[in-house]
Amino acid sequence: MDKTVEERIRRDITENDVVLYMKGTPVFPQCGFSAAVVQVLSHLGVKFKGIDILVDPALRQGIKEFTNWPTIPQLYVKGEFLGGCDIVRDMYESGELVQLLAEKGIAAQAAA
Numbered sequence: 388m389d390k391t392v393e394e395r396i397r398r399d400i401t402e403n404d405v406v407l408y409m410k411g412t413p414v415f416p417q418c419g420f421s422a423a424v425v426q427v428l429s430h431l432g433v434k435f436k437g438i439d440i441l442v443d444p445a446l447r448q449g450i451k452e453f454t455n456w457p458t459i460p461q462l463y464v465k466g467e468f469l470g471g472c473d474i475v476r477d478m479y480e481s482g483e484l485v486q487l488l489a490e491k492g493i494a495a496q497a498a499a
Contacts, residue, residue, distance in 0.1 A: 412441070
């Protein structure tokens, strides 16, 4: 992996409490999986930084190598990789996501 890309990823996940590497932007997701994670985070009222991997092929490949995870989106909380769409959705439905966010000191509204 390109050293510059690795440094950028490390900086992004260190400087932002919640980061979503996604296809598109939070306002205009470019795939259903990215849209689903944006919807979960928005429903919980979680502030996050969305990073569009479609605009940078090196970042698109680099994030997959960084986590050894083959798919996008990828969600990070306080520098820790949580997973992709299915994992985030499962954690949300079980209440585990709200609990984890609270443990990390990130404000979230409990799912109704």
